[in-house]
Amino acid sequence: MSDLTTAPVTVPAVSADLHASVQQFYAHHMQMLDDGRVESWAQGFTEDGVFAADGHPHPATGREQIVAGASRTVAQLAEQGISRRHWLGMIAITPGDGVVRARSYAIVYQITAADGASIRSSTTCEDVLVPDGRGSWLIRHRYVRQDVPA
Numbered sequence: 001m002s003d004l005t006t007a008p009v010t011v012p013a014v015s016a017d018l019h020a021s022v023q024q025f026y027a028h029h030m031q032m033l034d035d036g037r038v039e040s041w042a043q044g045f046t047e048d049g050v051f052a053a054d055g056h057p058h059p060a061t062g063r064e065q066i067v068a069g070a071s072r073t074v075a076q077l078a079e080q081g082i083s084r085r086h087w088l089g090m091i092a093i094t095p096g097d098g099v100v101r102a103r104s105y106a107i108v109y110q111i112t113a114a115d116g117a118s119i120r121s122s123t124t125c126e127d128v129l130v131p132d133g134r135g136s137w138l139i140r141h142r143y144v145r146q147d148v149p150a
Contacts, residue, residue: 014093022093022102022129025137030086036074042067045139046130053144083111088125099140100129106144122147 025044032041042063045051051066052059060066077084091104103126110120124145129137 012094014095018095018100019091019093021135022091022100022137025129026088026091026102026104029139030088033070033074034083034085036078038067038070038074041070044137045142049139050141051144052142054146055144081112084120085109085111085117098130100137102127102129 029041029044032038032044045063045066048062049066050059050061051069056069060069085108087107087109088104089107091102094101094103103124106123106125108120108123109117111117124147126143126145127139128141130140132138
């Protein structure tokens with residue numbers, strides 16, 4: 001048996017209220033996308049928000065581009081008889097300087113009549129959130145990275 005030495009992990013203090021409000025935001029935000037309500041989902045971004053993903057050649061900047069890209073994807077999936085569900089978990093929240101950084105794992109399930117549900121992808125989602133002025137959040141910048149073997 002080997003002697004394992006570990007350094008203490010420093011975790012930023014986050015109130016239960018902050019954590020709950022971020023989780024509630026994500027629950028509503030991702031369910032809107034999964035329901036195909038792209039316009040409502042895009043309202044979760046700031047006017048000049050950015051959606052970037054390593055699987056996309058260019059980031060979508062501004063709600064108009066974000067809506068256009070998501071609308072194309074939702075329409076293509078509907079044509080193919082595919083539904084998707086996004087599950088965000090293990091949300092690590094770091095507050096500071098008027099923003100909240102939220103890093104989470106996102107599992108995307110794909111559902112078809114023939115095959116049922118299967119995991120489509122596993123990703124890491126990094127968001128910069130800003131208060132929306134009404135007790136919730138807006139995404140200023142989102143970066144989604146596909147998980148790949150090390």
